[in-house]
Amino acid sequence: MSLVIVGSVAFDTIETPGARRERIVGGSCTYSALAASFFTRPGIVAVVGEDFPKTTADFLKKRGVDLKGLTVVPGGKTFFWEGRYGDDPNQRDTVRLDLNVFRDFQPTLPPSYRAPDILFLANISPGLQEHVLAQVKRPRLVAMDTIRHYIETEPEALDRVLRKTDICFANDEEARLMTNEGNLIRAGRRLLERGPRLVVLKKGEHGAFVFGRDSLFGIMAHPCEGVVDPTGAGDSFAGAFLGYLDRVGNFRASSIRRAAVYGSVLASFTIEDFGIERFKTMKPADVEARFAALKKLVSV
Amino acid sequence: MSLVIVGSVAFDTIETPGARRERIVGGSCTYSALAASFFTRPGIVAVVGEDFPKTTADFLKKRGVDLKGLTVVPGGKTFFWEGRYGDDPNQRDTVRLDLNVFRDFQPTLPPSYRAPDILFLANISPGLQEHVLAQVKRPRLVAMDTIRHYIETEPEALDRVLRKTDICFANDEEARLMTNEGNLIRAGRRLLERGPRLVVLKKGEHGAFVFGRDSLFGIMAHPCEGVVDPTGAGDSFAGAFLGYLDRVGNFRASSIRRAAVYGSVLASFTIEDFGIERFKTMKPADVEARFAALKKLVSV
Numbered sequence: 001m002s003l004v005i006v007g008s009v010a011f012d013t014i015e016t017p018g019a020r021r022e023r024i025v026g027g028s029c030t031y032s033a034l035a036a037s038f039f040t041r042p043g044i045v046a047v048v049g050e051d052f053p054k055t056t057a058d059f060l061k062k063r064g065v066d067l068k069g070l071t072v073v074p075g076g077k078t079f080f081w082e083g084r085y086g087d088d089p090n091q092r093d094t095v096r097l098d099l100n101v102f103r104d105f106q107p108t109l110p111p112s113y114r115a116p117d118i119l120f121l122a123n124i125s126p127g128l129q130e131h132v133l134a135q136v137k138r139p140r141l142v143a144m145d146t147i148r149h150y151i152e153t154e155p156e157a158l159d160r161v162l163r164k165t166d167i168c169f170a171n172d173e174e175a176r177l178m179t180n181e182g183n184l185i186r187a188g189r190r191l192l193e194r195g196p197r198l199v200v201l202k203k204g205e206h207g208a209f210v211f212g213r214d215s216l217f218g219i220m221a222h223p224c225e226g227v228v229d230p231t232g233a234g235d236s237f238a239g240a241f242l243g244y245l246d247r248v249g250n251f252r253a254s255s256i257r258r259a260a261v262y263g264s265v266l267a268s269f270t271i272e273d274f275g276i277e278r279f280k281t282m283k284p285a286d287v288e289a290r291f292a293a294l295k296k297l298v299s300v
Numbered sequence: 301m302s303l304v305i306v307g308s309v310a311f312d313t314i315e316t317p318g319a320r321r322e323r324i325v326g327g328s329c330t331y332s333a334l335a336a337s338f339f340t341r342p343g344i345v346a347v348v349g350e351d352f353p354k355t356t357a358d359f360l361k362k363r364g365v366d367l368k369g370l371t372v373v374p375g376g377k378t379f380f381w382e383g384r385y386g387d388d389p390n391q392r393d394t395v396r397l398d399l400n401v402f403r404d405f406q407p408t409l410p411p412s413y414r415a416p417d418i419l420f421l422a423n424i425s426p427g428l429q430e431h432v433l434a435q436v437k438r439p440r441l442v443a444m445d446t447i448r449h450y451i452e453t454e455p456e457a458l459d460r461v462l463r464k465t466d467i468c469f470a471n472d473e474e475a476r477l478m479t480n481e482g483n484l485i486r487a488g489r490r491l492l493e494r495g496p497r498l499v500v501l502k503k504g505e506h507g508a509f510v511f512g513r514d515s516l517f518g519i520m521a522h523p524c525e526g527v528v529d530p531t532g533a534g535d536s537f538a539g540a541f542l543g544y545l546d547r548v549g550n551f552r553a554s555s556i557r558r559a560a561v562y563g564s565v566l567a568s569f570t571i572e573d574f575g576i577e578r579f580k581t582m583k584p585a586d587v588e589a590r591f592a593a594l595k596k597l598v599s600v
Contacts, residue, residue, distance in 0.1 A: 087482060182387060183524075183525055183526060183527075184505075185523040185524065185525045186525050186526075189525075203506070205484075206503070206506040206507075207506075207507075207520065209523070216523060216597055217597060217598075218520040218523070218597050218598055219598070219600070220507065220518040220520060220598075223485040223509070223516060223518070224483075224485065225483055225485045225486050225489075226483060226486075227483075257599075257600050258600065261600050295600045297516055297517060297518050298517075298518055298519070298520075298598050298600065299557075299599075299600070300519070300557050300558065300561050300595045300598065300599070
């Protein structure tokens with residue numbers, strides 16, 4: 001398996017100013033694997049309960065996502081998150097969170113996952129991220145993401161993971177929190193000093209920065225006239241970014257830039273519908289067309 | 301005079317989280333003329349009191365700004381504004397505002413200003429903007445800017461000016477207010493329907509969009525690790541944008557894109573020091589170097 005993604009698969013209840021959806025499929029692993037599936041065939045490591053719909057598993061398989069690392073806990077219930085968005089799609093409140101089978105999740109990688117080219121430690125606790133790192137032969141590239149909760153509760157473990165990471169993904173709030181630095185450019189540079197050789201700062205509707213030791217790349221978000229559901233945008237960005245790198249097989253500066261544009265493109269599709277719905281209708285040609293449009297948008 | 305700028309020249313007292321400066325020179329006309337002066341020799345139409353420092357007038361002249369349209373009211377006091385910034389440099393509060401000589405300002409253009417190639421109606425009331433428009437032979441390009449106060453108090457006059465405008469500059473808050481549209485992309489398109497053939501939406505640290513009837517261009521802001529004083533960034537953007545167009549003498553799509561990059565560049569210099577201080581130290585070569593850096597930053 002050349003790209004392995006470890007993270008959450010979940011049911012989400014989502015409320016936006018315009019609508020509400022109950023218990024739709026979400027989770028960092030789901031979004032990033034689906035986004036990556038437009039470029040490569042990722043394998044996922046996650047846990048669900050018996051209530052997880054077979055139709056979703058079938059859809060993931062159809063999209064080329066390998067499910068050997070997906071544990072189904074007999075009698076268990078899938079991780080549940082309820083969130084509410086206000087008028088600013090970059091802000092959300094957690095209304096409810098039931099860990100369920102996620103509480104005792106100890107990811108064990110199938111033997112065929114233990115020498116990945118790219119390992120993405122998506123949104124799970126830093127402790128679990130370390131546990132996963134210990135199971136693999138050093139990948140060509142280790143990427144990680146995290147959330148406010150772990151930044152606040154497990155800073156030391158997070159720091160250890162950062163030191164073993166090549167690419168750190170964070171949104172603007174997380175980057176500020178991890179560095180105690182209000183200015184986003186300084187926050188990005190500070191994160192670089194903690195280990196990663198690339199830091200990808202996602203700014204929602206304002207795009208993203210990719211910080212390298214001697215480089216900086218900025219990409220705007222694809223202009224969106226109506227955000228339906230912002231959930232999963234960041235995970236989709238990371239999944240597409242890594243999926244693209246897995247496909248091209250090199251980490252040259254030009255590939256990194258194109259990876260970030262694809263990240264922005266996949267994120268822009270995700271937010272056009274609730275949950276993972278947009279992945280069911282979009283085609284590879286749509287991705288290429290939007291890549292070209294975004295490239296034209298920013299071209300000087 | 302090929303570029304004429306009508307707007308405010310002021311004393312500003314500015315408070316940021318880090319510092320405070322009393323009665324430094326500011327004003328929309330000042331910032332935009334200084335920014336434009338890196339590309340062309342603009343003429344300004346504005347009013348000041350007898351308290352306006354000769355050193356500043358001399359500096360403007362040295363930078364190539366023509367002051368034939370600058371009225372000095374004997375015994376009068378210059379427009380005064382006091383503002384306070386919080387941690388978010390995109391947000392500010394007006395603490396105090398004394399119109400002084402600005403109260404009775406009726407801009408009269410010197411004869412040599414009445415057939416400009418480009419006319420920039422910077423931050424003055426829509427009524428005065430109309431008054432200026434009535435004095436000129438139709439320019440090749442009319443640009444305008446406004447502020448929340450006039451959007452709220454003179455919407456009809458503003459609408460008439462918009463209809464006679466080729467380029468409308470607005471920041472994100474103003475665009476939302478002018479259109480009652482929360483989504484910025486839709487706000488930009490709505491403004492296009494009101495008359496202008498180009499709408500430039502400035503998003504502060506997040507860059508800017510240039511909307512055309514069949515085009516959209518996005519440019520990021522030059523990454524800034526420490527904003528000293530955000531005042532004048534938008535005016536500098538507009539001044540550089542129009543100054544560059546005046547220099548190249550055409551309004552082709554590629555020129556518009558480069559104009560926006562120069563706008564972003566000049567804004568990024570302005571915020572590196574209080575008031576107009578940065579204009580005193582920066583050189584044309586600095587502008588070109590930053591243009592190249594910003595172009596590289598966004599290049600896919």
